[in-house]
Amino acid sequence: MAASVTVENLNPKVLKCEYAVRGEIVIHAQRLQQQLQTQPGSLPFDEILYCNIGNPQSLGQQPVTFFREVLALCDHPCLLEKEETKSLFSADAISRAKQILATIPGRATGAYSHSQGIKGLRDAIAAGIMSRDGFPANADDIFITDGASPGVHMMMQLLIRNEKDGILCPIPQYPLYSASIALHGGALVPYYLNEKTGWGLEISDLKMQLENARSKGIDVRALVVINPGNPTGQVLAEDNQYDIVKFCKNEGLVLLADEVYQENIYVDNKKFNSFKKIVRSMGYGEDDLPLVSLQSVSKGYYGECGKRGGYMEITGFSAPVREQIYKIASVNLCSNITGQILASLVMNPPKVGDESYASYKAEKDGILESLARRAKALEDAFNKLEGFSCNKAEGAMYLFPQILLPQKAIEAAKAAKKAPDAFYALRLLESTGIVVVPGSGFGQVPGTWHIRCTILPQEDKIPAVISRFRAFHEAFLAEYRD
Numbered sequence: 001m002a003a004s005v006t007v008e009n010l011n012p013k014v015l016k017c018e019y020a021v022r023g024e025i026v027i028h029a030q031r032l033q034q035q036l037q038t039q040p041g042s043l044p045f046d047e048i049l050y051c052n053i054g055n056p057q058s059l060g061q062q063p064v065t066f067f068r069e070v071l072a073l074c075d076h077p078c079l080l081e082k083e084e085t086k087s088l089f090s091a092d093a094i095s096r097a098k099q100i101l102a103t104i105p106g107r108a109t110g111a112y113s114h115s116q117g118i119k120g121l122r123d124a125i126a127a128g129i130m131s132r133d134g135f136p137a138n139a140d141d142i143f144i145t146d147g148a149s150p151g152v153h154m155m156m157q158l159l160i161r162n163e164k165d166g167i168l169c170p171i172p173q174y175p176l177y178s179a180s181i182a183l184h185g186g187a188l189v190p191y192y193l194n195e196k197t198g199w200g201l202e203i204s205d206l207k208m209q210l211e212n213a214r215s216k217g218i219d220v221r222a223l224v225v226i227n228p229g230n231p232t233g234q235v236l237a238e239d240n241q242y243d244i245v246k247f248c249k250n251e252g253l254v255l256l257a258d259e260v261y262q263e264n265i266y267v268d269n270k271k272f273n274s275f276k277k278i279v280r281s282m283g284y285g286e287d288d289l290p291l292v293s294l295q296s297v298s299k300g301y302y303g304e305c306g307k308r309g310g311y312m313e314i315t316g317f318s319a320p321v322r323e324q325i326y327k328i329a330s331v332n333l334c335s336n337i338t339g340q341i342l343a344s345l346v347m348n349p350p351k352v353g354d355e356s357y358a359s360y361k362a363e364k365d366g367i368l369e370s371l372a373r374r375a376k377a378l379e380d381a382f383n384k385l386e387g388f389s390c391n392k393a394e395g396a397m398y399l400f401p402q403i404l405l406p407q408k409a410i411e412a413a414k415a416a417k418k419a420p421d422a423f424y425a426l427r428l429l430e431s432t433g434i435v436v437v438p439g440s441g442f443g444q445v446p447g448t449w450h451i452r453c454t455i456l457p458q459e460d461k462i463p464a465v466i467s468r469f470r471a472f473h474e475a476f477l478a479e480y481r482d
């Protein structure tokens, strides 16, 4: 009997969707990893180095002690009744766990919660936003989600009616956006970040792309801004943010502010300003501009990707629209409680005077300072390679160097039916075990080629990554030099 489900009769939106961060290069890497296990010594390297995904703890980063103490106590509340717990857990973790459990009906972390998340945790997140920005935040505006990804999908589901609805996205972009727009049947309206100005966002290009889309009958609904940028690592200048808000206000666009790397800032001349802070400091009130601010527990110095925590702060939408957003969230009942607790913790970490503050601060600073050193070391190494030019990683977790590939290599890629940067990334993997994502997976100016490499291998492995990369690159150029 013919198979009832074939690729041909699947939802074409699924077939159109792509997500390069875990695409063909990574799948091939997993095959090679299997081979290393079954046939040790059969490859010119002894381990796969996954530099394709911002997954810090998979590469050895340690979780923040205070956060894990609180999670453990919340998940096994009877520990709080035991005398010996006081010698195993810090006093402030014990009191924070009690405080959190008191906000959960029946102290039951195994129960469904409110579809926006536990009210007491949303209160804590709102307090954290207020403390970060200096402007009020409301728990009812918070939707705690299983990471930022579901928040993006919910907003695309809400805004995209058909293929004529467009979303302005940066190019290069994090492919969650292109994938979600494809899955929801909308149109991605690109605006190009300017590599020559350190991935600057030009309002003039935004305006041109918007008008071009509208001239084709596209109803542009929203503007996505990723700040700090993925894969590009730039941190927006404050005056650029003011211009972006004015642009959205004037053009009637929802501003989707992806701020998951807000704690990952590595340069002294830039600081993170949330778009919520910018909007309020421009005097825009609750009803002036629809803004969705996304945060996650996957990044920062916490890197708790697998716990699946995050939130979207929804402001500037009418009550009837908010009811629709609530309805979408309620279809999935609620996000996981561990992620909810963690989202409240990252927005309300230990404060000066708390027992855990010194150790928490040492862990946080240690991780962020090490990430900054690794970013600089890899940026400098890339810029020493022939044909490479790499902008500074001001923030986030990636470097996105441009590679000038010899024409012979481009022709070889064509013969292999691969994009030149995918061809290069595959050859890099097969020679060194290093896994990067080709720039074609993020979008790039046509005719330019990039790779995205994370800054996440532990610091003592960075010299080996650099030397392996350099040796491969020199051999690759020798093979394909014009």
Ligand SMILES: Cc1ncc(COP(=O)(O)O)c(CN[C@@H]2CONC2=O)c1O
Pocket: 021, 052, 053, 054, 055, 146, 147, 148, 149, 150, 174, 176, 226, 230, 258, 260, 295, 296, 297, 298, 305, 309, 310
């Ligand atoms: C800009 C951006 N937004 C949202 C997400 C989704 O995060 P969570 O759903 O985990 O909260 C990521 C994840 N970063 C991906 C995953 O690792 N590498 C990346 O480029 C991201 O980089």
